[in-house]
Amino acid sequence: MTERQHKAVHETEHEIHSRGDLASRQPVLEMNHVSKSYRARGMSLRLLNDVFHASSTGRRTDSLALHDVSLSLKAGECLAIIGESGSGKTTATRIMLGLLAPTAGSVLYQGKPAPMHSPAWNRLRHESSMIFQNPYSSLDPRWTVRQSLNEAVSLRFGRSLDPDSVEARSIQTLDTVGLDGRIMLDRYPIDLSGGQAQRVAIARAIIDEPEILLADEPMSAVDMTARVQILHTLQKIRALQGSSLSMMFVSHDIGMVQHIADRIVVLKHGRVVEQAPCDELLNHPQQPYTMELLKAASL
Numbered sequence: 001m002t003e004r005q006h007k008a009v010h011e012t013e014h015e016i017h018s019r020g021d022l023a024s025r026q027p028v029l030e031m032n033h034v035s036k037s038y039r040a041r042g043m044s045l046r047l048l049n050d051v052f053h054a055s056s057t058g059r060r061t062d063s064l065a066l067h068d069v070s071l072s073l074k075a076g077e078c079l080a081i082i083g084e085s086g087s088g089k090t091t092a093t094r095i096m097l098g099l100l101a102p103t104a105g106s107v108l109y110q111g112k113p114a115p116m117h118s119p120a121w122n123r124l125r126h127e128s129s130m131i132f133q134n135p136y137s138s139l140d141p142r143w144t145v146r147q148s149l150n151e152a153v154s155l156r157f158g159r160s161l162d163p164d165s166v167e168a169r170s171i172q173t174l175d176t177v178g179l180d181g182r183i184m185l186d187r188y189p190i191d192l193s194g195g196q197a198q199r200v201a202i203a204r205a206i207i208d209e210p211e212i213l214l215a216d217e218p219m220s221a222v223d224m225t226a227r228v229q230i231l232h233t234l235q236k237i238r239a240l241q242g243s244s245l246s247m248m249f250v251s252h253d254i255g256m257v258q259h260i261a262d263r264i265v266v267l268k269h270g271r272v273v274e275q276a277p278c279d280e281l282l283n284h285p286q287q288p289y290t291m292e293l294l295k296a297a298s299l
């Protein structure tokens, strides 16, 4: 990180964290005692019988990705979920956002149970957005940046916005993520660098003003300079949106999340090993596993 980038990241970090006490805020999204097991694909009937027999006799043969996990996301907070590969981060966040059904336990959105296809689930799906590790997976290669952004706006607002307002909104959102709309709007994903593509994907995710934004390893596919730009972009979005946007940030790297998260949850083998406010976890980690993650931190 250059000195200038370092200063920008730290200044915005300070601005976000000096906004007051999050402890008193209500959770917007909660996951209570959630477990998730995946069944192996293409299992034969005989194997299924064996699994059934094993579970009825107390032996486990299915793959349990989450064990009794409870998490909550408060209004305006950034919750980071960290852990090594396979620890259950993506599974946990997909269940939180209603993309995957839990095997046991429940999800509540704005205090209402949100099982799949319920009214609360419909609202949650409508009011949340995601950013993935690979930005090209959320951008259609046949569409220009303009078409990608326009589609996100029409999905949210229907035909209620005229074309000039949609264009103005696209340019303004690209400006928020640090890209020049006049240059970017007519480009195709193939004409963007990895960092630019990820910032367009972020613009697409925030253009419809979601209540909840999930970023699942948004920086792991790009180089360090682009990582810092993306981190700074996400910080800026938090600073602009205040308590109207709650964010979940998934990473295996505690070094990245420390600049944006209010609270950190550490997952290992599908269990929560530790969760605490960011500063507390960084300065007084309680678990050896958290200490190992701190030693491996990048920034």
Ligand SMILES: Nc1ncnc2c1ncn2[C@@H]1O[C@H](COP(=O)(O)OP(=O)(O)OP(=O)(O)O)[C@@H](O)[C@H]1O
Pocket: 038, 039, 040, 063, 064, 065, 083, 084, 085, 086, 087, 088, 089, 090, 091, 092, 252
């Ligand atoms: N569709 C699936 N079918 C079977 N097992 C799965 C499936 N998805 C995930 N798993 C298993 O569940 C466990 C948790 O996976 P998950 O993708 O949630 O981990 P992660 O922490 O996001 O990992 P990474 O950092 O590599 O993205 C892993 O053991 C994984 O192999």
Ligand SMILES: [Mg+2]
Pocket: 089, 090, 091, 216
């Ligand atoms: Mg994952």
